[in-house]
Amino acid sequence: MQNRQIAVAELPTGTLTEANFALEKAIMPTPKDNEVLLRTILMSIDAANRSWMQGATYRAAVKAGDAMPTYSICEVVESKSDRFSAGDIVATESVWADYVVCPARQLQKLPDMAPLSNLMSVYGIAGKTAFHGLVGVGKPIAGETVLVSAAAGSVGGYVGQIAKALGCRVVGIAGGPDKCASVVQDLGFDACVDYQDPGLFKALKAACPNGVDIYFDNVGGKVLETALFHMNERGRVVCCGAISQYDTNNATGPRNLPGLVVVKRLRMEGFIVMDFADQDATALRALKHWVSTGQIKVQEDIVEGLENAPSALIGLLAGRNRGKLMVRVSADPS
Amino acid sequence: MQNRQIAVAELPTGTLTEANFALEKAIMPTPKDNEVLLRTILMSIDAANRSWMQGATYRAAVKAGDAMPTYSICEVVESKSDRFSAGDIVATESVWADYVVCPARQLQKLPDMAPLSNLMSVYGIAGKTAFHGLVGVGKPIAGETVLVSAAAGSVGGYVGQIAKALGCRVVGIAGGPDKCASVVQDLGFDACVDYQDPGLFKALKAACPNGVDIYFDNVGGKVLETALFHMNERGRVVCCGAISQYDTNNATGPRNLPGLVVVKRLRMEGFIVMDFADQDATALRALKHWVSTGQIKVQEDIVEGLENAPSALIGLLAGRNRGKLMVRVSADPS
Structure with a gap:
């Protein structure tokens, strides 16, 4: 061997x-x-x-x-x-x-x-991270608008599908037209906007006509900055990752932080999947249910x-x- | 007339x-x-x-x-x-x-x-903002370390005195040695560091040997960025204002946002004093008590x-x- x-x-x-x-x-x-x-x-x-x-x-x-x-x-x-x-x-x-x-x-x-x-x-870290971050930190209510970055990624895809199952309007952010199309067609998001599009600000506005109640942030940086402008009062930003900042030496902070957090009374909160280990059984039961109904595709x-x-x-x-x-x-x- | x-x-x-x-x-x-x-x-x-x-x-x-x-x-x-x-x-x-x-x-x-x-x-917006932000958003527990910027300002001075009355270690941030001395001597903070000091990072570390559990942020910008490095896991950032960003066209965002929010599982939350109007009577009763005991100086x-x-x-x-x-x-x- x-x-x-x-x-x-x-x-x-x-x-x-x-x-x-x-x-x-x-x-x-x-x-x-x-x-x-x-x-x-x-x-x-x-x-x-x-x-x-x-x-x-x-x-x-x-x-x-x-x-x-x-x-x-x-x-x-x-x-x-x-x-x-x-x-x-x-x-x-x-x-x-x-x-x-x-x-x-x-x-x-x-x-x-x-x-x-x-x-x-779906039954591992990706699915559990999506569930605990959205449900435990974001606390969505049916009818709210949930925005998710890295929507074609492992966590983002589950976040959107869970939010849909909970009765939310779900908008993704992904890179490039192919990924955006797949997020809508394959994962059932209501819309998906391309962060590489120079018109991202307007595209987000069009996709979220009632503003954003929960932004599930996997990327940080410019996309977070843009998303913050669309948040509703008392919105929640679930801070799951900052992938745009990892592979660079030139990380930049959103210039509207902390200003918009004050003005809109936002809550930004970080979490790690292990923090919710005591809720894992609940998460797995819910994920299995939604897989069985076809509401979550793996x-x-x-x-x-x-x-x-x-x-x-x-x-x-x-x-x-x-x-x-x-x-x-x-x-x-x- | x-x-x-x-x-x-x-x-x-x-x-x-x-x-x-x-x-x-x-x-x-x-x-x-x-x-x-x-x-x-x-x-x-x-x-x-x-x-x-x-x-x-x-x-x-x-x-x-x-x-x-x-x-x-x-x-x-x-x-x-x-x-x-x-x-x-x-x-x-x-x-x-x-x-x-x-x-x-x-x-x-x-x-x-x-x-x-x-x-x-003390019985107006300044005192109520300090009380609601610290108690309602920050939720301090005796023994925790509370850091407050603009500590010589109207809200900051009350935040620190309330936190002291609740049994916390209280560290201020203010501009210049005179203000810092006054924050300690006149308002009873445990320490106060000067944000104009190029050694702010080390000064904060020395003043907060157990890290920071609550940072009450009145200023945003570089001071927020520096404070974030000293936050403990599960720390709370009470977003009250961003005074460093108002009088400029060159606002910059903290480069460690949202990275440190994820890694340290921080909660950053904004508020406006009017949001807590239903708690105003409670706030005023507490403020009057602390003024009567001498724990709050006006x-x-x-x-x-x-x-x-x-x-x-x-x-x-x-x-x-x-x-x-x-x-x-x-x-x-x-």
Whole structure:
């Protein structure tokens, strides 16, 4: 058995490139007491991966030479813990590698489900982030207008579909006419505007004739600035991410902050999916219901092969994915 | 009887100057049915006056040629309404003038209190804004650290004193060593840092060894950006004003927004004092209690003469006031 890993060769100073990574042969690790050897099946590719390379966030910063961190779904190959057995499927904080050894205490046992990719998308962090951010932070009420950026992305697509199921008017923001068309046709949004359009301000106004009650912000920057102008009094801005600010050294702040927050009495609130872990069962029950009724469609964008993880992340930052992006490192257990 | 008013001669395009205003003779107005003639006693001078000159906010924009709007305390001279009698003391949205006629429905009858200036400061908008913003939006808990900008200003001084009374560690931000010393010595803050100090970041860190749980923001801009770096997880930013952004055409947004809101799960929330009108009686009871115990000291900065209103507002924007700034146009009734 061979092992490979992808390390951060050099931290990016601007736009991420393949040269920032190095695919390396690695030793096959051996578990000690209370550890398990894992075979990586799927790795989640997220904008947050890039933000970890900018400094400490809710986790320690990634340094040059480190194996690239990731959230993974794995199969237990060998266990030195009485809590896990070979063949168990688990989720864990891990690294970009074929095989890893992890302490048993950091593993979360997953239910048996086919395909496992659904545990990365609608029943995983993407779906739970969308649910907890929209429902727990945004608190939508039927009839309100919900605006979502990165609407063709993993979280944004679920946000819009959940908001629709809750009786809201739903408007997406995405990059380019193809993605915008797909957000409306495939995901059922009421409208979707193109952030690359120089007429974004007017397009948003036309798409949100009653203003915006909840803006679910995945991007920050200029799009946030523009969205703030369209917020209604007492609107809520759910701060989920700032993807426009991660892959640059020239982050700019919205010039209407904090002015419009005062004038319109807005609430801007950040959250991390783990903050709502006590509500996960409720979220999963609701998501399963909406999948069963067809109100949520599951979009997954699966890239094959560990070696393609860097290009997958670079593509995500450039907006090239549709739905939840992940890398398949090995097959689901049959 | 003569009347005078101060009009906006020309809207400012940058820093406000005396040339933006014109003192004019005005006709003595006559009340019609359901109107009253008012003698202006005190006019509130607020940073918000300047923001009204930048465009529509929670009220219509001020235009060139308009008499300058203000919040005033007045005595009823002549009433064509059965709700008011000559001699009543009222608060109203008004203009910079010796006499005005207002619709009776927009007047609020004030209690008999000497001096009336207290109804502009601790028992007026300043004290109520401080109470509602800190208690209703910030929700402090004893032991937390509360940071307040414009701490030598009308609202900021009360915020800090209320937070102290509630058992918090209180740190102010003010302009220049004299104001900072006064905030500590006269108002009892635990510390006060100078925003003009190039070492603001380190000074804040030293003054807030346990980080900041609530930042009561009156200023926006660079000070907000710096404060955000010191916020604790789940911190609250009470967005009360953005005085640094009003008197300029080069407003800049904090570059760490919305990134830090996500990472630290912050809540930033704006409010207007009127939003909490249903809690005004509670606020006044608490403020009177703390004044009676000496936990709140009342600072008032009263400029004499209608004609000095422009220089008073210009001075406020330059940070030259201590405590609640108002212009006395005529004497309290004896």
